[in-house]
Every structure is written in C-alpha cells, then in structure tokens.
Amino acid sequence: SGGGGARVNENFTQGRNSSAIFRSCSASEYGGGLYAGGSFSQAEESAVTFENCTGSGGGGARVNENFTQGRNSSAIFRSCSASFGDGGGVATKILNGNGSMHFKACRARTGGGLSITGGTVRHDGSLAFEECNASNTGGGLYMVGGQGLFGKLLFDRCDADVAAAALAAIAANGTEAELRLEELSLLRDSEGNGDDIAVAGLLKLGSVHLSTASSSGIYIAAHNLSLEDVMDCTNTSACTFYANAATRAGFLCPLGTGWVDFEAWHGFGCLACKPGDTQVLNVTGRPCSQCPEGASKCLASELKMEPGLMVELEDIKRSFHCPNEAACPGGDVSQGRVHLAMCAAGYRGQGCTSCSDEHAMADSSVFSCTACSTDRRVQAVQWITFLSQRTFLFAIGALSAFGAKKAGDLKQSSIYLNQLMAFATISNTILAAVLQTQTAKDIKSAAANFFFNAAVHTAEAASGQGSLRSASSQCLLSLTYGLEASISDNPEGCGSRAHFIAVLDEGFSGCAHRRLERLSRKDSRHRNPYCLMPRTF
Structure with missing residues (x-):
C-alpha cells in the first residue's frame, strides 16, 4: 500500500505556521512518508520534513496532482529513496510556489531528489539538491515534457549512473521541454559519467555559477540553448556546451583552457589546451595559442621564455628578439601569476624597446x-x-x-x-x-x-x-x-x-x-x- 506515514486520497493542505515530520517511514508502493491522491499545499510559513523514508516511487512523498508551496514555507527531504521508481525525495505531476525545498542524499532510479512527470512548473523560490543520485537519469531533478521556470536551483555533488548528473528534462508526447533557470549553481567535486544537464528542448540560463575540481569539467546539453549572461567557467577545469542552435553572451575561461567552437559538432565552451598549446591568462575569452618560439618551458598554464626573448601575454604565439638582452630576463608566468615579467623594470613594448613611465633612454646606449x-x-x-x-x-x-x-x-x-x-x-x-x-x-x-x-x-x-x-x-x-x-x-x-x-x-x-x-x-x-x-x- 502507499503512504507509509500518511495517506490522503483527496487534496491535502498543511496549515499556516504548522510543522510535520515523517521519520523512518516506508511503503511497499508509492509515498514512503506521504501519499496524496490529489494535490498537496503548504500554507505560508509551514514546514514539513521527511527523513529516511522509502517507497517504490516518491520515497518521501507522492503527490498525484499539484505540489504547491506558500511564501516562506519549506520542505526538507533527507536520505529518502525510491527503490524502483522516480523521485527519491518527492514525485509530483506539477510544482508551483514560492517556498524552499532541500533534498539531501536522496536516491531513485530517475530523479534522485525530485521528479515532475507531467505539466508546467513555476517555482520562484529555491530548490537545493545535495549529494543526490539516480541509478539511471537525473541525479537531482527529472522532468517529463511541459514548461518550467525555476527561480533558484542548486546542485551540489549530485550524480547519475547513466546520464544527467544534475538535471534531465525529456520530451513527452512529441512536445519538447522548455526550461528557464533564473539562477543556477552547479557544483561537483568528482569525475562525472557524462553530462551534468540534459534538456530535450529549449534551455534558457540566466545567472550561472559553475564549480568543479574534476578533470572532466562541466557538460551541459540542450536542443536549443540560450545563455543570457557571460558564462564564467574560471572555477572549472573545463566547461562544454552542446546545442543544435545557441545564443551566448560570451565566456570567461580558466587557466590552461581556451575558447573553442566546434561548429560541425555543435559544441563550444572552454576546453583544456592540447599539448603544444598554452593559455596563461586567468580570465579570458581567448582560444589557446601555439607555444611561442624560444620558450624554455611551455605547458597548458605555464610559460617561461629564454633570456633575450619575450612575448606579449595577450598574443603569445609570436615571440620577439630583444636588442638589449638585459631588458628581457626571460619571463616566467604560471598558475595565473607573473613570477618574472617579460620586460625588466623600466622597459616595455614589443622586444622591450620602449621605456616605461619615469624612465628614458640612457645616454650610454640607445638600447638601454x-x-x-x-x-x-x-x-x-x-x-x-x-x-x-x-x-x-x-x-x-x-x-x-x-x-x-x-x-x-x-x-x-x-x-x-x-x-x-x-x-x-x-x-x-x-x-x-x-x-x-x-x-x-x-x-x-x-x-x-x-x-x-x-x-x-x-x-x-x-x-x-x-x-x-x-x-x-x-x-x-x-x-x-x-x-x-x-x-x-x-x-x-x-x-x-x-x-x-x-x-x-x-x-x-x-x-x-x-x-x-x-x-x-x-x-x-x-x-x-x-x-x-x-x-x-
């Protein structure tokens, strides 16, 4: 039966300023903690918590119709799981509201934290997914068709065994998904098995914060993609986007990566420089450059020149011979820091042939x-x-x-x-x-x-x-x-x-x-x- 903690066949409303806790509940069918045959509504400033609840679908709660949150209401799902179905924390058809939802360490086959299976979504509050996992698709959030608007989404260390470690939105009945994320934070500290976000339709991203220490970086795919703000990838090892059609405002790439646009493959983003190329600027939208002539050391994010040679950091593929070798000590740039400038103190310009401010050509030599x-x-x-x-x-x-x-x-x-x-x-x-x-x-x-x-x-x-x-x-x-x-x-x-x-x-x-x-x-x-x-x- 469904509803291991509570079962309501009709609509159910949680009263204002009230609280409810479902702890260690289980059901052989849907709704390990709560089963609502109609809609479930949270009034303003109400709170509900589901801990260690298990069901075949909707490990914490199963709502057949609409899950609605009032202003300042909250729903917390900790260590809930759906053993065979979707929605480790909650499975619902429609989601609306202006409250907050937090999913931590929830698991399911699809939608490790939250599953939305048919209809529109308009949630102006915040949804946070932490360490959620899906054995198939959608480690944090799984959606089927419809249109969705989310005010604030956070995915922290979520994963999926097959695809879409953070979010998956698939088409339904020939209708593609259409999502708009006003504010997205995507954090990951381990190697991913594939893409982080996959949308079979249109994905619009507003403000985006990306962060990962894994070598695979961040990967986001959609049929159509709209990046409304400059994409800051400086806290990632790489960030790659795939779309049949895309609009973008620009990219900021981290050390050792450069802007790449594979038009034939519909892929673009900041990718690691291949051997023989380098990119030593910390925040840039430039592509990787070929290692310059006269470099004694040239790696993806490190560059050291031989004495008597210099490059301009904005265009390092061309090296310059310095008439005065003492003016070019052999610049050393690594990990975003200039350990030794290309030109000695008092010199500047190509080949370090010009004098910097408060300096002038010495009478002893035209090169000094x-x-x-x-x-x-x-x-x-x-x-x-x-x-x-x-x-x-x-x-x-x-x-x-x-x-x-x-x-x-x-x-x-x-x-x-x-x-x-x-x-x-x-x-x-x-x-x-x-x-x-x-x-x-x-x-x-x-x-x-x-x-x-x-x-x-x-x-x-x-x-x-x-x-x-x-x-x-x-x-x-x-x-x-x-x-x-x-x-x-x-x-x-x-x-x-x-x-x-x-x-x-x-x-x-x-x-x-x-x-x-x-x-x-x-x-x-x-x-x-x-x-x-x-x-x-």
Whole structure:
C-alpha cells in the first residue's frame, strides 16, 4: 500500500505556521512518508520534513496532482529513496510556489531528489539538491515534457549512473521541454559519467555559477540553448556546451583552457589546451595559442621564455628578439601569476624597446633605459657632465675655426669635425649592436672585452653622446623643457633623442662655423637642415 506515514486520497493542505515530520517511514508502493491522491499545499510559513523514508516511487512523498508551496514555507527531504521508481525525495505531476525545498542524499532510479512527470512548473523560490543520485537519469531533478521556470536551483555533488548528473528534462508526447533557470549553481567535486544537464528542448540560463575540481569539467546539453549572461567557467577545469542552435553572451575561461567552437559538432565552451598549446591568462575569452618560439618551458598554464626573448601575454604565439638582452630576463608566468615579467623594470613594448613611465633612454646606449632621478644633486652632476661634453666639442670647433687663415680652411675644418662626429655616432650604434650578438657574448677574453668597452666609450665621447651610465639627456630635457621622457616612436625623427642631441651639438660646435656658411654658400651639401623644435624648447 502507499503512504507509509500518511495517506490522503483527496487534496491535502498543511496549515499556516504548522510543522510535520515523517521519520523512518516506508511503503511497499508509492509515498514512503506521504501519499496524496490529489494535490498537496503548504500554507505560508509551514514546514514539513521527511527523513529516511522509502517507497517504490516518491520515497518521501507522492503527490498525484499539484505540489504547491506558500511564501516562506519549506520542505526538507533527507536520505529518502525510491527503490524502483522516480523521485527519491518527492514525485509530483506539477510544482508551483514560492517556498524552499532541500533534498539531501536522496536516491531513485530517475530523479534522485525530485521528479515532475507531467505539466508546467513555476517555482520562484529555491530548490537545493545535495549529494543526490539516480541509478539511471537525473541525479537531482527529472522532468517529463511541459514548461518550467525555476527561480533558484542548486546542485551540489549530485550524480547519475547513466546520464544527467544534475538535471534531465525529456520530451513527452512529441512536445519538447522548455526550461528557464533564473539562477543556477552547479557544483561537483568528482569525475562525472557524462553530462551534468540534459534538456530535450529549449534551455534558457540566466545567472550561472559553475564549480568543479574534476578533470572532466562541466557538460551541459540542450536542443536549443540560450545563455543570457557571460558564462564564467574560471572555477572549472573545463566547461562544454552542446546545442543544435545557441545564443551566448560570451565566456570567461580558466587557466590552461581556451575558447573553442566546434561548429560541425555543435559544441563550444572552454576546453583544456592540447599539448603544444598554452593559455596563461586567468580570465579570458581567448582560444589557446601555439607555444611561442624560444620558450624554455611551455605547458597548458605555464610559460617561461629564454633570456633575450619575450612575448606579449595577450598574443603569445609570436615571440620577439630583444636588442638589449638585459631588458628581457626571460619571463616566467604560471598558475595565473607573473613570477618574472617579460620586460625588466623600466622597459616595455614589443622586444622591450620602449621605456616605461619615469624612465628614458640612457645616454650610454640607445638600447638601454634608465630611471629619471628626482634627486637635485644627481641632476646637477648629470647637467655638469652633459654641458662639459658639449663645451669640449665647442672648444675643438672654436680652435679649428679661429685657427684657420682663410675660408677654405674653415670649410675643411667643419667637414672634418662633422665627419668625425658622424663616424663616431654610427660606430657607437654598430658597436652596441655587435655587443648583443651571440659571438660577442661567447668571447671570454678580458682583453677583448676591454677593447670593445674602450671603443664604445671613445665613440660615445666623440659623438657627444657619452655620459654617466645612469644619465639620460631625455630625463634632463623633460625636467627643463617639459619634453616627453621616453623613446620616440621615430628614433631618428623630430622630437627624438637623437634630434635633441643633434640640435644641442649644433648649438655648441656648429656656431663656431657659422662664419663659414656666410663666407662659402656654394657648397652646403655637408649640412642638413634640421627639423623645427617644439615650442617649449
């Protein structure tokens, strides 16, 4: 017989502010705790609890028609089971209301916690399924046809031996199911046997929270799928969706996974990167990228570059060789954390060739950046060095000019001086590049290193660009004239460091030869008109 605790052949209503407990009840047929031949209604603020109840169908309760919950009412089902049928906690035809239902450790063949077998569902309250299991389908919730709207659904560690570990909705009499879940939380800590949610029809998802530590991740399938909000999969190892037709707002993928859209298979979501690919950003909608050239370590969620090479984390499939190896220490990114930046402090951009904020190109090398000092004493020393170099060049030019006895000698002296400075400038750049080659790095001879360093310093001094190792003319100019203290996008053009230095050098060494231009204007091929300076200069 049915109704091991209570049997009501007609409609049954639980009174307001009342409570009822069915404990360790059993029935050989339907309704281990309660059998209602009609409908069962809970009035406002009423409560009912079913514990350790067993029946062939509807282990806790069997309601033939409508299960209705009033405002603030509650129904709790603990360790209830349906030995041969559906609805380990409760089996009903229709569910409506605005209360709460909690199913814990309930079991059945289908619908380990709740089974709804024919009609519409409109439940604006909350339903929670915890550790429920189905030997066949629908570990937490099982529905047959009809339309359903749920306000809040929680599935925590539910499972099914065949399909739909959390929720299953199948078609009935040729009518597909149609479900809308306003708020869904899906949690799982073990490996699943298949999909978590399966709907033979339309599934609309509002706010969704997914979480699992299993390697299989989360799997949701429906004939038609509508994801109204951005799907956050960052608390899963992977999340996969399958639908013949789908609309989606976007995805946020976790480490080691990337956005994938298998159009031919109607599958999409965040899937683990295959060997040879990587994705090191913690929250992204990007696909996995091929491991870049020059990576000393490249796994699904880890990347380490060789010194002298770098990548941009937003597009890591392309690596850049750094002109200054010291600017690229070999970036190390793993588990969503940057353990070692791609560019050293003070550098940024592709190949770490640009200076970051409060840094500027160092006078000692066109490939180096240095911090702009705010110490007045350091600035004073740098200015003294800067002006001394230009004064020295001015003195050489002046001696050459005033020692000449005719215009031809002046012109020849000017040409020699300009050629010397041009040669020194070009030599300085070439030597700086040579020192970055692998051959130069392999030279272990102290004498060879001394020769290279001496040649570099000599070229710097002759070109007027040498300075203290930490000095930067751009820093000084930015403090004095408000000019931008960073490497120009056009390093040889107007506004660049080379242009500023050229104009300053012209101011010192060129003025000694201005008389030459007035005396001999027939040949001025050795002089290039220089760009207009900014108004602040």
